[in-house]
Amino acid sequence: MEIDISTEYSEFLHNNRIKVNKYLNRVMWFFVVTGPAIAVGIRGGIFYDITYATCIGISVIIAILSVIHLLLLKAYPSKKFTCIFALTALDFLLVYMSYSHVHIYLTWFLVPLLSLLFCDKYIYFYGAALNYILMFITTWLTAPFEAAMRTEYESASEYFMDMMSGFTIESIIMFASGYIIGKLILEYFKTLFDQYRLIIEQERSMEEKIHLLDSMAEIYDNVNLIDFINNTEMSLRDSEQKKHGIDLSAQTHTIMNQRLVNQVMSDQIDEFLAFTNIKTIRSRLSHKKLISADFIDVVFGWFRAQYITVDSTLDGIPNVVIYTTRNVDEEKRREEHLIRISMTDEMTRLFNRRCYDEDLNEYRNGALSEDFVLFSIDVNGLKTVNDTKGHAAGDELIKGAADCIALSVGKKGKAYRTGGDEFMVVVYTSDPEGLRNDIKNKSKEWHGVYTEELTMSVGYAALKDHPGVSIDDLEHIADADMYAEKEKHYKERGIERRR
Incomplete structure (x- = not known):
């Protein structure tokens, strides 16, 4: 059954509007503390043109608007007018604050930016248009007061024209940029849903094929009885169960394997022919119950070939052998999945410390190419974030760092999470500084969501800069470079690090 991508996409936009409305309502409630915060500034002599009545007005207005929006959110969580109300409420709060001489120039452009989160161009057009109209009206109303407070303006109209010319240019730039960003976001989401549809259809097609194979296959796909006394082979799956002679002087493979070899992956054919060589089976199976090997069928995936001893001589040489093949593709996939899990960091989905150590051992035992580079990366300020904002914020920071590293490294190498906030990267590149x-x-x-800023100290060691050194020396050099970067970061920010 084909997936209706338009329905899936509409459901996504529906859920997105609900989530954004919930976050905006929290933001609106947070703005209630704006009034007390400004009052503290008045008390401290920071604000001279603002009254305590303004502070009360700001808190009361935003509290009322927050309650109304909360009621709309409960009744109509995904409706456009609920989204528009939140944006309108924030805009009118800005009007009130501006008219009360609370300067919020940059904040004017916050509302159109927030409107992009709804992934709806009409909501964005509304947010941008209303924002500019209210900005125009507010600047006109406050122009007499502002012009009187500044010596560089001779009249209110001069102040108004000066401010609105700047606001207009900035609004045009913001509107065009926001429109392009919004369009790109929508196109990206649509592309993701198209890919999602293809993946689901492929998975369903694969499930149907697996179901068909499971219904047709029994325990073994092929069962062949080989008699070395009479030099015969017979398929136990054939209804006739006809015996075929084996000429060991001229024949190296049974009829079954002559057929199966055509289905084996090309790079495994030699190995398959060596394992199924009829002339060496008895010696290889001597004193053993069975021997087995796994190969890849080009159509059905992994299969397991087994020779099982049925009857043998007193000295352990097989006389009668059963040869079986069985599809083990699902089992192999589970094994690969378990291996992948054991080598993957659960939080970040990067490779983990165990994988890094194993890879490092391989590098120690092999020759490194000239463009080999080892990176050492550490997240700055994670402890502070954990202590002040909680471990959820710290985990978010670690995941964000991992995403940035993975996107940057791409297919150039492998990225590992080797500690709490520590990462290592192995890449092959001629431009490590660019990376x-x-x-x-x-x-x-x-x-x-919890933290706005992410910084990382990134150090590296390139083999071409340190020819002849070992992989462990490169690791130490990369660590030293990273710590130098970290010291530089904290020094630039005037932060005293604890030793």
């Missing part, structure tokens, strides 16, 4: 900058730039663009 370091990519990681830092992506961390600058990252913003979380």
